[in-house]
Amino acid sequence: MTRQINPHGLEKLKQWEGLKTKAYKDAGGVWTIGYGHTAAAGTPAPHQGMVITEADAESILLKDLTQYEAAVENNVNVKLNDNEFAALVSFAFNVGINAFKNSALLKKLNKGNFDAVPSELMKWVKAGGKKLQGLVNRRRAEGYLWMEGAYVASKDVVPEQKTVHPVLKPEVIGPVISVASGLTGFATGSGPFQWALAAVMVIGVAIGSFYFIKRLREAEL
Structure with a gap:
């Protein structure tokens, strides 16, 4: 059985595609309905004049997605967690199977370069030779989905969590930020120990922020 997009990824894709229950012509003059469905x-x-319900639109979308889910499953040679799989299904659904199969993104991923995916996604933001903000937003959102540590495991695949830098773990950065936010009152106490500890807290927040911002900027290059 072909692996399917997880509920979290499906909801994201539906948001990005947008729902139209009445048929309309897209920018290319093609009749479209539902979540980007065409003939x-x-x-x-x-x-x-064609009109469908929201339930019809989701049913059509799930049927349409099967070919893209199969394309990702059959062409990616490394293990993906559910959010990573969903991000690639959304990407393939948007750019087409042939474009996905021939992309540098896929080549780099199959060599084990997971970190290259967000930046490679950001190269696909043009239509008709013009950069579109809508595509920029979608690629960025797909990149964030790819980088999400949490996932909803499918019934057939139990993926491994990707390693998170120790500084970015919630149990580390959370208390640091919490304490650092109250440094004004804390630092007014007397004693060099309090000031030294306050300095350590500030350094911890700075390091955590550096790694987080660096990761986001890499995804948008």
Whole structure:
């Protein structure tokens, strides 16, 4: 059985695609309905005056996604957690299977370069030779989905969590930020020990912020 996109990823994809229950012509003049469904994806063929329900739209989307889910499963040679799989399904759904299969993103990923994916996604933000803010936003969101540490395990795959830098772990950075936010009152106490500990707290926050911002900037390059 082909692996399926997880509920979290599906909800994200639906948000990015947007729902239209009445058929319309897209920017290329193609009749479209539901969550970006066109006749090229299979039945039903959208036409002028066609109207469907939200439930119909989701049913059509799930059917349309099977070919993209299969493309990701059959062409990625490394183990993916559910959010990583969902991000690639969304990407393939948007750019097309052939573009996905021939992308540098896929080549780098299959060599084990997981960190290259967010930046490679950001190279796919043009349509008709023009950079579109909508595509920039979608690629950025797919990159964030890719980098999310949490996942919803599928019934067939139990993926491994990716290693998180110790400084970025919630149990480390959370208390540091909490304490650092109250340093004004803390530092007013007497004694060199309090000031030394306060300095350590500030350094900890600075290091954590550096790694977090660096990761986000890499995803948007």
